[in-house]
Amino acid sequence: MWLRLDGEGTLHRQLYRALRAEVLSGRLDPGERLPSSRILAEELRLSRNTVLQAVDQLIAEGCLETRGRSGTFVMESLPADLRPADLASSNRSPARSPRELSRFATRLEEIVPSARVAWFQQPGAEIDFRYGEPAYEDLPxxxxxxxxxxxxxxxxxxxxxxxxxxxxxxxxxxxxxxxxxxxxxxxxxxxxxxxxxxxxxxxxxxxxxxxxxxxxxxxxxxxxxxxxxxxxxxxxxxxxxxxxxxxxxxxxxxxxxxxxxxxxxxxxxxxxxxxxxxxxxxxxxxxxxxxxxxxxxxxxxxxxxxxxxxxxxxxxxxxxxxxxxxxxxxxxxxxxxxxxxxxxxxxxxxxxxxxxxxxxxxxxxxxxxxxxxxxxxxxxRYLRRSRRRHAERREALLDALQHEFGPRARVHGEASGLHLLLALEELPADAARAFRNTCRSRGVSVYTANPLYLDPPAHTELLIGYGGLDPAAIREGVRRIRAAFESQTCS
Ligand SMILES: Cc1ncc(COP(=O)(O)O)c(C=O)c1O
Structure with missing residues (x-):
């Protein structure tokens, strides 16, 4: 596949734009299989993580899909808001498909994943380690x-x-x-x-x-x-x-x-x-x-x-x-x-x-x-109570992580705040998506921290928010994450 990177911004954004253009222009056919991330990385002289980040983004947007171990494919049917004009349905209102936006708007389109717009409104699994929310129980x-x-x-x-x-x-x-x-x-x-x-x-x-x-x-x-x-x-x-x-x-x-x-x-x-x-x-x-x-x-x-x-x-x-x-x-x-x-x-x-x-x-x-x-x-007055509540949740999380993972997971930044970072060095970054799905199938939502790097690590890191979960849910959630981890690292 011939791809040209435009040299603007980070490498994964450049690759994301190039791949997206191939899909939207129809140069990549619906249902076509993408070369593996290893081959793409070699051909383009990029790291595999860079390729995976770009591909993950396109999967999240509904341009690509993974089919088990068979690889990554162009979606048979693109979401309506991504379809090029000649593929989109004829009754689509012109007002919903802006053409001439500013450079600022075009950059936004590339930077902010559509899923982030209503991020907190999207339901997580039964036990959701989503980052960004404190405990609400003690609010006066x-x-x-x-x-x-x-x-x-x-x-x-x-x-x-x-x-x-x-x-x-x-x-x-x-x-x-x-x-x-x-x-x-x-x-x-x-x-x-x-x-x-x-x-x-x-x-x-x-x-x-x-x-x-x-x-x-x-x-x-x-x-x-x-x-x-x-x-x-x-x-x-x-x-x-x-x-x-x-x-x-x-x-x-x-x-x-x-x-x-x-x-x-x-x-x-x-x-x-x-x-x-x-x-x-x-x-x-x-x-x-x-x-x-x-x-x-x-x-x-x-x-x-x-x-x-x-x-x-x-x-x-x-x-x-x-x-x-x-x-x-x-x-x-x-x-x-x-x-x-x-x-x-x-x-x-x-x-x-x-x-x-x-x-x-x-x-x-x-x-x-x-x-x-x-x-x-x-x-x-409220903060004193809230701090105690969060300290209890943090304690439960640290105990559960120690109990379930021991030295197989490294905890960073647990001394303060409402989240911590969990480094799973046995889990390569390219296995993170499958891992998230396995956790989800067990009723737990976890979120990777790898997109928070310009140059992401080769292993998986999880951003674990614990503000919104009580100690029992935290313990159960960590138990299920560990089970998903075992199934992933043993397979
Ligand atoms: C690092 C950091 N800064 C700021 C915020 C808060 O942003 P806002 O005040 O816009 O809700 C968050 C929220 O999660 C954050 O993680």
Missing amino acids: LTTWSRLVARRAGRLSRRALSYPHVGGVAELREAIASYLGRARGVSCSPEQVLVTAGSQQAIDLAVRMLVDPGRPVVLEEPHYFGFAWSLAAIGARLVPVPVDEQGLCTSQLPRVRVARLACVTPSHQFPRGGVLPLSRRLELLEWARQRGAYILEDDYDSEFRFDVNPVAALQMLDEDGLVIYLGTTSKLLFPSLRIGWMVLPEPLVEPFQKARAVTDAGVPALEQLALADFIEGGFLE
């Missing part, structure tokens, strides 16, 4: 609804009008003082910008600070939310490896001019390292020398178990280099869609202008209720 919903109702019942003219694009004053004050108490962040309420979750903050920062083609430092592996926003604007990703302590600051690029480094210093996502002081200082010095900004995503650091709490990187910043991000997604619940950024002073006005253009702010009612929730002490 009665208090929350009382606070919302009270605010809703006496909305003043000011509260009914357009809110400040930076957030309502009450919430910005409450966040500034909470962050000072809980995370050592020092800022004035004016530096706080309330956002629709941290994803909006990431996207905003990336657009405001990076031009297409410019290099940006990204942890390897990394949070997909960073990579999506960066790839969508056409930034050049410069991966810097992480180890058990987080970002390897000694490997930060010395020569290249990077405008931004996207990092998770208090709990590296997904491997869990906590960046020590010496590396924090090295990262700040690196940014200072280059005039670069650091985007600090502090997404779950309230949940620490074996390690002492570490303050935010922002606390050490004396030069206005750090843009700090936080969110209610783990602290409370993700449908609230409220996050915040703390901006160095010179960035406040430019970022507010951007909000005026993009969305003109977050709904005021929830902001006011959240301000009352924080100021009334309910958040910190």
Whole structure:
């Protein structure tokens, strides 16, 4: 098969585009068998993991399918939204098949798998180790609804009008003082910008600070939310490896001019390292020398178990280099869609202008209720309970993993947060898909962490979220994962 890679972005994205074009143009016939991943890798001089990542993506989108051990085939019938115009049904409305979209939209089409759009709405198996949700059992919903109702019942003219694009004053004050108490962040309420979750903050920062083609430092592996926003604007990703302590600051690029480094210093996502002081200082010095900004995503650091709490990187910043991000997604619940950024002073006005253009702010009612929730002490009281609940789940998970896998699985990043990374070195990365299916047939959903790497490892790694499962379900789930693992590694 003749394939030409276009040289834009990561190798697996290039191969994905090339293969997809072959399928959609009809140059690969429906039902045609693809050369094996080994042959494709050899012919194109790519690693096998790169080939598998591209193929996996096309399977997820319904362009390709696997048929047991016979190989990978082009789907006999493509999903309607992928079918080229001459193959699609004639009654398809033109409004549903946009033709001329911008380069930004075209990149999005390539970067974000369709399945991610409604990711959390897709049902998992009976026991679902999905990452991204905290436990909801202890949420003081009665208090929350009382606070919302009270605010809703006496909305003043000011509260009914357009809110400040930076957030309502009450919430910005409450966040500034909470962050000072809980995370050592020092800022004035004016530096706080309330956002629709941290994803909006990431996207905003990336657009405001990076031009297409410019290099940006990204942890390897990394949070997909960073990579999506960066790839969508056409930034050049410069991966810097992480180890058990987080970002390897000694490997930060010395020569290249990077405008931004996207990092998770208090709990590296997904491997869990906590960046020590010496590396924090090295990262700040690196940014200072280059005039670069650091985007600090502090997404779950309230949940620490074996390690002492570490303050935010922002606390050490004396030069206005750090843009700090936080969110209610783990602290409370993700449908609230409220996050915040703390901006160095010179960035406040430019970022507010951007909000005026993009969305003109977050709904005021929830902001006011959240301000009352924080100021009334309910958040910190709830967090104490929530931390205990998560500690119990984490304990159950670690015990079960030790009991079922012993040294055959390596656990990373268990000291904090609501997830851990499980490395299964006996399971090659190309067996991950079959493994996931075997787990699913046993009533368990597991998720691979390999797509979180620009250069994925040769073995399978699982991102295990445990916030949403009680200890009994965790124990049973791990037992079933182990049974699936045995059946896979013995076959
Ligand atoms: C690393 C990281 N950052 C941020 C978030 C939260 O994003 P948001 O506030 O947009 O829900 C998550 C959620 O899972 C995450 O894993």
